[in-house]
Amino acid sequence: MNLEKVVFGFFILLALTLNFGFVYGHIDNPAHHASWELFAAIVVNLIATALKFGERTQIGAILLAASLVADLQLIAAAVVWGVAVYGTGTGLTEMTMASIVSLAGGALVANVVSVTLLIIETVKIHR
C-alpha cells in the first residue's frame, strides 16, 4: 500500500462527499445548505487540485481538468453567496439559493467524473 495513493484517493473522495453533502436537500431552502460545508468543499477541492499538479499522463490531465472545473463552480457559488448576502443585500432568497446550489451541483458532476476516472485507472492497473 502506498501512502501517497491513499492521501490522493482520500482527498478526491472527500471532495465528492462534501460536495454532495452541501448539494443534498431542497434546492431553494437555505436551511438545508450550510455555508461551512461549502467552505470545506472548496478547501478540499483545492487540495485535490494541487495534488494532481504535475501528472503528465493522459488520465492525469483529465483528472486535473475535472478538478479545475469543480473549483471554478464552487468558488462561483461562494461568490454568489457573498455578493447576495453582503454585497447587494438581497439575502438568501429562493432564487439565489437555487443558483448557489445548482452551481455546486455542477461541481458535483465534475467530482463524480474525477472519482470515476480514478476507479477506471485503478482497475486498469490491477488487470
Place this chain on the structure above:
Amino acid sequence: MMSESQPNVGNAAFYMVLRRMRMPILLLIGSYAVGIVILIAIPGEHADGERWRMNFIDALYFLTYTAPTIGFGEYPYEFNYAQRFGYMPAIYLPVLAWAYSIVTLIGLIQDPVFRRTVEAGRFRRRVRRLADPFWIVCGCGDTGSMLVRSLTERGWEATVLDIQEQPIAELWTRDLRRFVPGWQADANRTENLRAAGLDHPLCEGVLAVTNDDHTNLQIAITVKLLRPQLRVICRAEHQSSADNMISFGTDYVVNPFESFADRLALAIRKPEMHRIYEWLSGMPNTPLFDPAPPPSGRWLICGYGRFGKAVCRRLDKIEVPYTIIEQAPQRAAAPPEAIEGKGTEAATLREAGIEYAAALLAGTDDDADNLSIVMTARDIAPQIYLAARENQMAHRSLFKAAQMELPVEPSYIIATRMLSLITAPLLPEFLRMARGFDRSWQAQLARRIREVSGGLVPEIWTLETSTEGTPALQELHQEGRTVTLAHVLDHPHHPGQPINAVVLMLVRPEAVVPLPDLQVALDKGDRLLLCGTPEARHQLEWTLYHHNTLRFLVTGEERPDGTIWRWLEQRRQAKPN
C-alpha cells in the same frame, strides 16, 4: 501511450514548476483554511457586550492583507484578547507558507536542470515560429559564425547548435540582421537536431561544420535517414570521413585542405581559371581577390600534416618540385628526403635550400609557428612567394599585417564554398565544365566577370523560369512572343545598355550550356546560373515579374497599366473582330 513515450518537451518547464510547487501550494491552501476557521470560530464583543463573529468574507479579507504583508489593523471591529491570541497562529501559518513557496520558487529558478529545460523550451518555440526558409548550422566556431552572418545577410534564417556555451551566448551580442535562435546542445543527438528544426517544413538543409569529423558524419547520417530530401553540406578534414559521408548521399562535403590544395594547383597551372573560382565563390561585396599567380619553381612545405600532405599530392600531380620540412618526419610518415625541423629557425630553412626556392608554404597547425616561419623566411629571402595557413580567425589581423601573397584561411574556405553551394547549387557543375575549356576561354570569362562586377565579388544566383517566379515571361509566351536572354538582360531605362550580369550557364532537361548565346530564347522550366551586381539581380527580378517592363524590352511598346486600363485595352482590341 504517445504522451508518455514522447512527452511534449516544450512544456516540460511548466510541468516542473507545477510538480515542485505542489507542496507549497498545499501548505498555502491548508494554512488559509485553518486560519479562516480560527478567525470565524472565536467570537468578539462590541462595547455594549453584544457578541459578533467574522463571516467568510471578513476572514478571507483579513488573511489576505495580513499574510503577505504586515496588515493594517483589526477588522471589522476591534478584537478582544481571546481573538488576538487565537489569531496569532492564523497569521503566522500563512506567512510561513508564503515564505516557503517563495523560497521553493527561487530555488527552482536557480536549479541548472530547470534553467536548461526552460532554455530548451524557449529554443524549440523560437524554431517552431520561424516563418522563412532556414538552415540548421551545427557548430558555431569561426566557420559557423561566418556562415550564420552571411546566411542572415542573404535573407535566410538560421538555427544554431553548438556543444559549447560561449558561441551561443555570443550569438546574442552580435548585430545579426535577423534573430538567430541558438542552443548549447550536442548535435550528435537526433533529438537536439529535431529541436533545431529538422522536422520543420521550412528547413532547407543542414550545415555540419563542427570541428569534429565524427560529429559531422553523425549529423549527415541522421539527416539523410530522417529527411532525405534536405540538403546536407558537411565539413570533413579527413579523406576517410569525406568518403564515408559521400557514400550515403551527403550532398556536398567540403574539405578545406583538399579545397585549398586543389586551388593552389589550379593557380599555378591555370591562373585564369583560379581567378574565376575565387571570384565566383568569394564572399560577395568584398574586393575581387586578384593574387599574383604562384610560381612553379621549388616550393618549401613546412608541416607535413593533413594540410601539407594534401598540397604535396597536388604538387606531385602538376609536377612542381617541393621540399618538405617537418618536425617529426617519422610520425608524419614523410618521405625520407624531408628536412627535420620546425622551419621557424633560419638554419632549417637554409638546409632546405630556401635561397633556391621560389615559394614557401607555412602549413603547421600552430599560428604562432606559421607567422614565425613567414617572418624568418622573408628575412633570408625577401623575394620569396609566401603562403601561410591561418588556423584561427582571431589571428586574422596578424596574418594581414604579415602581408603574404597567399593567406590560407580554412574557416573562410569552408564558409565561402558552403555559401556558394547554398545560393547557387548549379555552380559546382559550371566550374567543373569551365575547367575543361582552354585558357583563352577562361581568360575571356574572367574579363567578363570583372567587367560586370565593378571590382567587387559578384553575387551568384540561380533563376528558374516558372509561372509563379517569372509571371511576366509566362504572359509574353502566351502572347506567342519569343523572349531571348538579350531581352531580359537589357536595362529598361537605358535601352541598349545591358545590366551588369552574366549568364554563366543555362540548364534544360535536354542540354546544359555554359555561357549561352544571348540570342537563345528562354523557355519555361529553364534554369539559369547568373553572376552580377546586386542591382542587376533586382532589376532582372523586376523585369521577369512585371509584364509591362518585359513587353517594353521585347517589343518596344508601352501599354497602359492597372486592372481597369488593361480591361479597357482588351475591350478595345476585341471590338474590331
